[in-house]
Amino acid sequence: MEWIQQLVNGISVGSIYALIALGYTMVYGIIKLINFAHGDVFMLGAFIGFFAITRWDVGFLPALIISMVLCAIIGVIIERVAYKRLRSATRIAALITAIGVSFLIEYTMIFFRGPGLETYPEVLPNTSIDVFGVSVSSKSILILIVTIILMILLQFIVHKTKIGKAMRAVSLDADAARLMGINVDNTISATFAIGSALAGAAGVIFGAYYTRIEPLMGVLPGLKAFIAAVLGGIGNIPGAMVGGLVLGVVETVVSAFGFSLWRDAAAFIILILILILKPSGLFGKNTREKV
Amino acid sequence: MAEKRTLKRFASVFLASSLIVGALAACSGKEGTSTAGNTSGESSDVIKIGANLELSGSVASYGSSIGQGAELAVEExxxxxxxxxxxxxxxxxxxKSDNAEATNAAVKLATQEKVVAMIAPATSGNVIATTQIANQYKIPTVTASGTAPNVTENEDGSINEFVFRTCFIDPFQGIVAANFATKELGxxxxxxxxxxxxxxAKGLAASFKEQIEANGGxxxxxxxxxxxxxxxxxxLTRIKSANPDFIFIPGYYEEVxxxxxxxxxxxxxxxLMGADGWDSPTLVELAGSEALNNTFITNHYSSQDPDETIQGFVKAFEGKNNESPNAFHALGYDTVYFIKDAIERADSTDGEAIQKALAETKDLSLITGTFSVDEKHNPVKSATVLEYVDGEQKFNSKVNP
Amino acid sequence: MKKSKAFWVYIIFALVIYTIVQVMISGGTLDLYYQNILIQMCINIMLAVSLHIVIGITGQFSIGHAGFMAVGAYFSAIATMNLGLPFFVALIIGAVAAGFAGLLVGIPTLRLKGDYLAIATLGFAEIIRIVFLNIDYVGGAAGMVVTNMTTWTFAFVGVVLTIFVIANFTNSRHGRGAIAIREDEIAADAMGINTTYYKVVAFTIGAIFAGLAGGIYSHNFFIIQPTTFNFLKSFDILIYVVLGGLGSLSGSVIAAIFLTIVSAYLSNFPETRMIIYSLVLILVMLYRPTGLMGTKEITHLFKFGKKGGSKV
Incomplete structure (x- = not known):
């Protein structure tokens, strides 16, 4: 029984990693940038959701949508102001800028509201459902459902809409896409908007699930989500989803064996093993689809 | 030719870089003397107390809290x-929540600001990074929340003469919790x-374990x-399957x-039981009042304590900062009063006189309890065991050391 | 002949700087505050230059340098505190241990390129940190109390040695091999350069001097804890190299000096320090992405003037 319980625990953690990883994987797929600020957009999303719920008295779903919209706008602003000029710069310059943006968001937040934490109000029904001795909280089921819905939505956007087609084209070959009449700048902005919206959603879900949010909460989940994205094959949307869930379960299993202090190390070991042994990730193929 | 050029280049790289170091050293030297001149001029009408705190970085919330408490005390x-x-x-x-920066900050307070006394950092590691500076410059240093025994007492048993603290040391709270678990809760x-x-938390866990095993648990x-x-x-799933009848969770409220x-x-x-690190209204918000039923903490004081001075502090603090005070706020506040009391008794701002007065502190009554300082520079004060009932702290018992 | 001349010029200037500062210290002009800043400057220069050889010269993007610094700091602290060895022996032990760690990390990861390498080195640095966190022999999270042994002399000799070795490496056959890898790895490979070998050598040398810096660091700040060497520390070192200019040794040195001073100055403004810091970082990257110096050395600025006279 204990092990099924642990599996449930792992999936709850993993679905949040997965949501953040989706944004990472999309942005990396299209401009080959490890967007370090992505974890901080996740943090902003959590705070926007918090303010929406406490100040404007909205429920969970409206808060989720408000947060997604505002995060999308923030993501586009970050891209336009900081990253756009760096398209032709070295990868290192772009990565350093991303680190700078990440610090800027974190410490501006601390400057305005202090480093303290904030507690999410109870917005979701919280009952433990007992299935054969395994207690599953209604929250974690709800979160998994929201995550899956968002992922299906994303798959739909990428595969069935015009902008999705443009994204795929740009990620394959930006110059060729431009020659075909695709507005590359707008497409990249759209990618940032969608990725950041997902991070914002993850922020609200995280807040509702774990209650505690703080200005530096995005750092570690951001890194973990990146690992999840690499694990699933960076640029691959279902891969990011599966990578997130696998990482969540692996971390839980490591803790379950009593090695909770080595949990983060385990995540990094997975990262290194994947990078060395199979850099294209679990789902990477030779002609992998990138967005 | 080419070889010669690279050699020359390499020589001059170093030349240039070392010149910069030298120039900097030179100008910083001048700066040093001038600031020293300034501070000695104004030191007659103010008493400078340094606060070397974690205002940014990973434990910024503790440092900032102590700072807020100290500011309130200074204003009063x-x-x-x-x-x-x-x-x-x-x-x-x-x-910056960093050992090296803690040393730098202490050096700066000692040599540049020429402070009379220092409030040391919030975490024990950062305090240890400052103790040798305090001893060297003979500046009495008080940590509000550095609870590790080796803050005041070195491994060889010698005492850091100029280092004091306002809080308990780890072993005391661990022992109180262990005795409470076996005797009161069975x-x-x-x-x-x-x-x-x-x-x-590790110190608490170690002393708790020792005591609980001594009690037959x-x-x-x-x-x-x-x-x-x-x-x-x-x-937690792992712990649950071990089926314990009591869980000790030393740590801070953010995680607890x-x-x-x-x-x-x-x-x-x-x-469930914890220690003073739990004490914050945020704990109730995070855990929910229902979940907190049947949990206990050891603490310095209770912010729900009807005592007049405590309520006065709570009101003043809420008026200034728009939040209820936690243990760090109270300890930061007390640290300033602890230093103030010593300066008054010493009737001097000389480091050694204040040090002597701090060491001789007796029955000083502050927010976090009435205490005397023992030969190891630790305050001897009683701990309070509190129980959470529907989100409110309820006084359970008082344990004397 | 000429080589020895350049060498002696270097040594003499190093001695001059050393003597000036030493006289100022003994004379009391430089109190502990400034001595401390100078030692920190030396540590930062060593870290910057040791990362410069990896990123600037060989073009391998590592963001896990704090890991090697941690190895050096811990091993040298164990040597002095637990084994009672003299300080300079401890520094050598720390440097060798870090070099060994560099070799172990470098061999598997240096096959990776670009961002992947960056993330892998970051991962290794975090693993090293977590290992120290879980070893009770070195105090775990509480850290290790270390006696202060670092003096200005040790720190300065460390810098002189680091710059000497790395500048020499750059101008050697190995260095040219490494630069070829930076410019175009595939072309370098095609030219018959054993790319893996040169990358690993450069990486190991970088790790050795990061370890030396770590040893000097641990004996200057009374206590070392695993959290000190987290990935923010790696980023700090990275920023020196990038701000100074990728491929410029003097640039790294200048950036390390400059940022040490900025950091000391900004400690008066705790709330805004990190905001200013990150803004500077972004602006430099946006408007001068090659860093302050680019790949130029500071001597290039003087060269035009000197060219006629010194061409003997």
Whole structure:
């Protein structure tokens, strides 16, 4: 029984990693940038959701949508102001800028509201459902459902809409896409908007699930989500989803064996093993689809 | 030719870089003398107290809290006329939650600001990074929350002469908690779930374990987490399967709030207990008042204590900062009064005189309790055991050392 | 002949700087505060230059340098505190241990390129940190109390040695091999350069001097804890190299000096320090992405003037 319980625990953690990883994987797929600020957009999303719920008295779903919209706008602003000029710069310059943006968001937040934490109000029904001795909280089921819905939505956007087609084209070959009449700048902005919206959603879900949010909460989940994205094959949307869930379960299993202090190390070991042994990730193929 | 050019280039690279170091050294030297001149001029009408605190970085919330508490105390003292007519000036320096920066900050306070006394950092590691500076410059240093025994007492048993603290040391609270568990709650099989990233929690866990085993109890599970974790379900599931009748969770409220919540959600009904690190209204918000039922903490004081001085402090603090004070706020506030008391008794701003007065402190009554300083520079004060009932702290018992 | 001349010029200037500062210290002009800043400057220069050889010269993007610093700091602290060895022996032990760690990390990861390498080195640095966190022999999270042994002399000799070795490496056959890898790895490979070998050598040398810096660091700040060496520390070092200019040794040195001073100055403004810091970082990257110096050395600025006279 204990092990099924642990599996449930792992999936709850993993679905949040997965949501953040989706944004990472999309942005990396299209401009080959490890967007370090992505974890901080996740943090902003959590705070926007918090303010929406406490100040404007909205429920969970409206808060989720408000947060997604505002995060999308923030993501586009970050891209336009900081990253756009760096398209032709070295990868290192772009990565350093991303680190700078990440610090800027974190410490501006601390400057305005202090480093303290904030507690999410109870917005979701919280009952433990007992299935054969395994207690599953209604929250974690709800979160998994929201995550899956968002992922299906994303798959739909990428595969069935015009902008999705443009994204795929740009990620394959930006110059060729431009020659075909695709507005590359707008497409990249759209990618940032969608990725950041997902991070914002993850922020609200995280807040509702774990209650505690703080200005530096995005750092570690951001890194973990990146690992999840690499694990699933960076640029691959279902891969990011599966990578997130696998990482969540692996971390839980490591803790379950009593090695909770080595949990983060385990995540990094997975990262290194994947990078060395199979850099294209679990789902990477030779002609992998990138967005 | 080419070889010669590269050699020359290499020689001049170093030349240039070393010139810069030299030039900097030269100008910084000048700066040093000038600031020293300034400070000695103004030191006659103000008493400078340095505060070497974590204002940014990973434990910024503790450092900032102590700073807020200290500021309130300084404001009150200055409004009441200061110390012998001299106003206190609090010089806050950020140590970025980093050992090296803590040393730098202490050196800066000692040599540049020429402070009379220092409030040391919040975490024991950072305090240790400043103790040798305090001894060297003979500046009495008081930490509000550095609870590790080796802050004041070195490994060889010698005492850091100029270092004091306002808080208990780790072993005391651990022993109180262990005795409470066996005697009041009749616990036999206990679990320990400690924050492994903090020496505070590890110290508590170690002394708790020792005492509980001396009391005839068994530790059935010993687990650890790391600060900033948010998901504790997997380890809690492990603890649950060990079936303990009492769980000791030394750590800080940021994590403990979530641990208590997740433990209850997993169906762990056993009593939970912690220490002063739990004390914050945020704990109740994080865990929810229902989950907190059947949990206990050891603490310096209770903010719900009807005592007039305590309520006066709570009101004044809420008026200034728009939040209720936690243990760090109270300890920061007390630290300033502790130093003030010593300066008044010493009737001097000389480091050695203040040091002597601090060491001789007797029955000083502050927010976090009435205490005397023992030969190891630790305050001897009683601990309070509090119980959470529907989100309110209820006084349970008082334990004297 | 000429080589020895350049060498002696270097040594003499190093001695001059050393003597000036030493006289100022003994004379009391430089109190502990400034001595401390100078030692820190030396540590930062060593870290910057040791990362410069990896990123600037060989073009391998590592963001896990704090890991090697941690190895050096811990091993040298164990040597002095637990084994009672003299300080300079401890520094050598720390440097060798870090070099060994560099070799172990470098061999598997240096096959990776670009961002992947960056993330892998970051991962290794975090693993090293977590290992120290879980070893009770070195105090775990509470850290290790270390006696202060670092003096200005040790720190300065460390810098002189680091710059000497790395500048020499750059101008050697190995260095040219490494630069070829930076410019175009595939072309370098095609030219018959054993790319893996040169990358690993450069990486190991970088790790050795990071370890030396770590040893000097641990004996200057009374206590070392695993959290000190987290990935923010790695980023700090990275920023020196990038701000100074990728491929410029003097640039790294200048950036390390400059940022040490900025950091000391900004400690008066704790709330805004990190905001200013990150803004500077972004602006430099946006408007001068090659860093302050680019790949130029500071001597290039003087060269035009000197060219006629010194061409003997």
């Amino acid at each position: 003292i200055n409004a009441a006329g200061g110390i012998d007519g001299k106003k206190i000036e609090l010089v806050k320096v950020d140590n 616990a036999k099989n206990v679990a320990i779930y400690a924050d492994n990233a903090s020496d505070y 068994t530790v059935v599970a010993e687990e650890a987490y790391v600060a900033d974790d948010t998901d504790f379900n997997s380890t 709030g979530l641990i208590v919540k997740q433990a209850r959600e997993l169906g762990i009904e056993a009593p």
